[in-house]
Amino acid sequence: MPTSPAPQGRHPKVVIAEFMDEAAIAAELGGFTTLYDPALVDRPADLRAALADADALVVRNRTQVNAALLAAAPDLKAVGRLGVGLDNIDLAACRARGIAVYPATGANDVAVAEYVIGTAMLLLRGAYGATAAVAAGTWPRNALMGREISGKRLGLVGFGAIARETARRALALGMRVSAHDPFLPADDPAWRLECGPVDRADLATLIAGSDVLSLHVPLTDETKGMIDAGAIARMPAGAVLINAARGEVVDGAAVAEALRAGHLGGAALDVFPQEPLDAAAGAAYRDLPNLVLTPHIAGVTQESNVRVSRVTAQAVRRHLSEG
Template sequence: MPKVVISEFMDEAAIAAHLSGFDVLYDPDLVDRPEALAAAVAQADALIVRNRTQVRGPLLAGAPDLRVVGRLGVGLDNIDVAACRDRGIAVCPATGANDVAVAEYVVATALLLLRGAYGATAGVAAGTWPRNAMMGREIGGKRLGLVGFGSIARETARRAAALGMTIAAHDPFVAPGDPAWTQPFGPVQRLDLDALLAASDVLSLHVPLTEATRGLIDAGALARMPRGAILINAARGGIVDEAAVADALRAGHLGGAALDVFDREPLDAQAGARFADVPNLILTPHIAGVTQESNVRVSAVTAQAVRRHLTER
C-alpha cells in the first residue's frame, strides 16, 4: 500500500475523498520537526507540501521510494525540481486552484491602501473624529501595473478593470502577438519593466523567485515608481528588497505597500523589526492564496494528482 506523507495543512475532506486506500500520514506540524519529517519521508511514496517544506538536499536524498511530490500551491522554489526530474519523481503544483484568492487579495489591499480610511476605528471610538485626515484616493482611473502576466495576474486584471482601472503588464515570456494582451474587458498595455514602474499607480508582482527576479524591486526600482504609488507583493519573498520598501514608505515616496511574502519565512521578530512604525503598510503571513474556498480546491487538485501518479505505475 503506497504511503503518502502530508507535512503541512490541507483540507481533510480532500484527503478522505481522494487518498482513501493509501497509508496516509497527515501531520500539518511535521514541517517544524525536521527529524520526524525525514523519518516519515524515508518510507514515503508520495509527499504533499505547501511552501515551507524544503524538498531538496538530505530530505530528498533520504526518500528512495518517492514517486510524486504534490504542491499545495503553485510556486516551486522550495522544491528541487531538477533533482526530482532526474530521479523520475513527478512534481504536481495545484495550478489555477488559488488564482481567485490571490487576485482578490491584490485588489482588496489596493483598495485599502488607496482609501486609507480603515484604520480609524480607535480614533472614531475615542471621539477624535479624524475626518480631515481620512481623505483617501479612489481606485477608479488608476493604472494597475502587473509584473508577470500569467493566470493569477490575468484574474487580477479582470477584477481591477471592473473597478475602472487601466491595466498594463510586463512579461517577456508572453509574446507581443499573444491573445492574452487582448482581454474581454479591453487591451492590456505591454510595457518594458522601467516603463511599467514609471507608469503604475499600483504595482503588483506575479513572478516566481529565480536568479533573474531576486531583488528585482530594489531601492532603484522603487525610486522609479511615481510618488504615492502602491506596491503589492503576493508572489515570492526575495523579489522585493524589504528594507528598501520600509525606507520608501517612511520617506513618503511610496503611498502604501502590502507584503504577503518575505525573504525568510516565517518572518521572525528580528527581521520584522525593520517594519516597526512604518506607515500605510499591510503585512500578512503568506496567506494571499489561502481562503476556505481555495484550500478546498487546492487540496482536491493536489490529492487527485498524487493519486493518479501512484496508481498509473
C-alpha cells in the same frame, strides 16, 4: 490532529507535511496509507523517518524538498505542491530520480487576485484604521480623504494566470492595466481579455507609470532583487506596491524607507526572504500605518484551500494509481 490510517496490506503511502483540507484527504486519498501531520515540516528528523517508506509527499512552501530530503525517501514517486511556486522543490533532483512534481496550478488564482485588489483599495483609501479614533470622538474626516481605485493604473510584473485574474477585477473597477512579461509574445490573445485590453510595457515604463504595482513572478536569478531601492525611487510619488510573489524579489528595507520618507503611498507584503518573519527582521517594518504585512496567506482562503487540496490529492492519487 495527525492521522495515520493503516489499511490492510501494502497500500501506497502518502506523507502530508503541511496543512491541507482533511475532507480532500478522505475523499481523494481513501484506500492509501496517509500520514497527515501539518507540524511535520517543523520536525525534520520525524519527516525523514516518515519518508523512509513513502510513495508520495505533499507540501506547501515551507518544506524544503532538496536532495538531502529526497535521499531519505528511496521509494518516493511523486511530490504534490499545495500551491504553484516551486522554488522550495529541487526540480533537477526530482527529475534525476524520476519523481513527478504536481503543483496545484490555477487553484488559488482567485484568492491571490482578490488579495491584490483588496489591499490596493485598502491602501489607496487609507480610511480603515480609524476605528479607535472615531470611537474616541476625534472624528478625523479631513485626515482620511483617500483615493479611489477607479482611473488608477495597475502595473503587473508578470502576466500569468494569477495576474490575468487580477487584471479582470481591476478592469471591472475602472482601472487601466499594463503588464510586463517578456515571455508572452505581443500577439498572444491574453493581452486582449474579454473585459478589456491590457497594455504591454517594458519594465522601466511599467514601474514609472503605475499607481499600483503588483508582482507576479517566480523567484529566479533575473527576478531576485528586481524591485530594489532604485526601482522604488522610479515609482510615482504616492504609488502602492504589492508583493504576493516571493520575498526575495523585493528589497524590504527599501520599501520601509520609502514608506517612512513618504515616497510610497502604501505597500502590502505577503512574502519575505525569511519565513516566518522573526522579531529582528520585522523591526524594520514597525510603526508604518500605510503598510500591510501578512504571513504568506494571499493564496490561502477557505475556498482556495479546498480547491488546492483537492487538485493536489487528485494528481497524487492518479500518479500512484497509474504507476
